[in-house]
Amino acid sequence: MIDSILYSLVVLSAVFWACSALLLLLSVTAALIHPWLVAMRGSSREQPPVSLVLPVKMLDQGFERAQESALAQTYPQLEALASATETESPAIAAMRDIFARHPQIESRILHSTARFAASPKVDNLFAPFNAARNDVIFMKDSNIVLEPDDLSETMRHLKPGVGMVCAIPYAARPENFGALVEAAIMNGPHQRMLFAASALGGGFGVGKIMLFRRSDFLRAGGFAAIAHTVGEDNATAKALGRIKLRTVFSHRLVRQELGERDLRDVYNRQLRWSVVRRDDEILSFLAEPFCQALPAFAAAAIGSPLVGVAPTTALTVTFCLWLSSETLLSFAKGWKVTWAAPAIFLAREALMFAVWLHAWTATKVVWAKTTIDTRSCGETAAEMEPQVAKEEG
Incomplete structure (x- = not known):
């Protein structure tokens, strides 16, 4: 029974890794073709x-x-x-x-x-x-x-x-x-x-x-x-x-x-957006681990026996795949790349996974240094008069 559970965990981890890696490669490809593809759809010439x-x-x-x-x-x-x-x-x-x-x-x-x-x-x-x-x-x-x-x-x-x-x-x-x-x-x-x-x-x-x-x-x-x-x-x-x-x-x-x-501000900002996705786009929120490298690292280590490689080898391949894909994309887009990219990459992944875990239970978020309770729903705006602004003289 235990062996069956462990084998299922290995298989599920390998499937998770494959889905996550495929999503990485497809999204990098989408990023490269996006300007050309989407520009063709912008056909309106009206300028109201x-x-x-x-x-x-x-x-x-x-x-x-x-x-x-x-x-x-x-x-x-x-x-x-x-x-x-x-x-x-x-x-x-x-x-x-x-x-x-x-x-x-x-x-x-x-x-x-x-x-x-x-x-x-x-x-x-x-x-x-x-x-x-x-x-x-x-x-x-x-x-x-x-x-x-x-x-x-x-x-x-x-x-x-x-x-x-x-x-x-x-x-x-x-x-x-x-x-x-x-x-x-x-x-x-x-x-x-x-x-x-x-x-x-x-x-x-x-x-x-x-x-x-x-x-x-x-x-x-x-x-x-x-x-x-x-x-x-x-x-x-x-x-x-x-x-x-x-x-x-x-x-x-x-x-x-x-x-x-400030890293604390970065964390709070990402937490706010993650809580918004949790409340308004639950499928997107649940899919977030597939877009992150840290869960893929864990999946690579656990699923490695299925393809006959050592966990350290699977981790190294996964790290290199993610980092090289994003680095090449940054070069293609003309974005800044530094020699500290590996450390920045690991810090990003740790922060984003921590944010995702925190977002499951968070009820308060920070916006422009103001703490907002997401459980408050705001009064209906439909009943308000539109003349609520005073114009400068």
């Missing part, structure tokens, strides 16, 4: 007026460069709205200066007083979404640096049947070990899975940039449909899906500059 929404919270490193890149878009008809829950802050002052440097673009700063959602970001977005003068809204996080034609290129994908266009972010300019670990997470398993989904024609709500029509958003339930979660981006995609509108990824990646990062 757009309201650019810039939620403002903290004056992080690179804030001005990132926000200024939004005002430098080569797009014919554009207005810009910045929104903050504070009346005054260093970030608001910086945003005011940025707007002053671009007088050719009609711009406003809004003080959002909404307090109804589980996510502070949703509260902050309520004001500009209602105050926007155009139906098409392009929302950008404050840590994303755009190329001058990113808006035009993203607009190519907002076609009939598409409710929202997002973009896959890539990490750039990591300046310490914590940032290198986060870059390895972003440019590694997370990104590979998004590439694979996008290559197959799918998409998820990834809130670094979001392009959508406000009329579709309201028809899908508006803020009442996303007030319950800290994962407002994916909730928006699911709400649009319920009215038969797809979410897709642009062929363009968007640049997120990291600078220096």
Whole structure:
């Protein structure tokens, strides 16, 4: 009986390893063909007026460069709205200066007083979404640096049947070990899975940039449909899906500059996203170990007798397969690779597996240094009046 159980464990481990390795190779291939494949799908040439929404919270490193890149878009008809829950802050002052440097673009700063959602970001977005003068809204996080034609290129994908266009972010300019670990997470398993989904024609709500029509958003339930979660981006995609509108990824990646990062902050950020997947995308959450190398290491060691090799040999092959695949992909994409890559890789894998285990029981997450209880569901936004913003005079 014990021998039968042990043999079953060896077989299951070998099957797990094979599935995980196949997923690695397929996702790396998807990452390489993604720009060409997805660009062919972006066939729309319409350029309707757009309201650019810039939620403002903290004056992080690179804030001005990132926000200024939004005002430098080569797009014919554009207005810009910045929104903050504070009346005054260093970030608001910086945003005011940025707007002053671009007088050719009609711009406003809004003080959002909404307090109804589980996510502070949703509260902050309520004001500009209602105050926007155009139906098409392009929302950008404050840590994303755009190329001058990113808006035009993203607009190519907002076609009939598409409710929202997002973009896959890539990490750039990591300046310490914590940032290198986060870059390895972003440019590694997370990104590979998004590439694979996008290559197959799918998409998820990834809130670094979001392009959508406000009329579709309201028809899908508006803020009442996303007030319950800290994962407002994916909730928006699911709400649009319920009215038969797809979410897709642009062929363009968007640049997120990291600078220096604290490992504790990296852990908390990854935990927040993992908890969102646990609550909103349970199948994706359960599949996460297949995308990680650490479970594959264990599977290789346990399943090695099935192919007649020593556990140390199986571990070495697995380590080299994962590290070399991701290193070659980084070279192909032009991302930073250092001699410390093996140590960064191992630190990433340990952190991500710890995050996944923690996410099973976590009920509180951190967003912008604010602790949020994910069990609170937020009041319905449908009952709120839209006039909750005060525009700067």
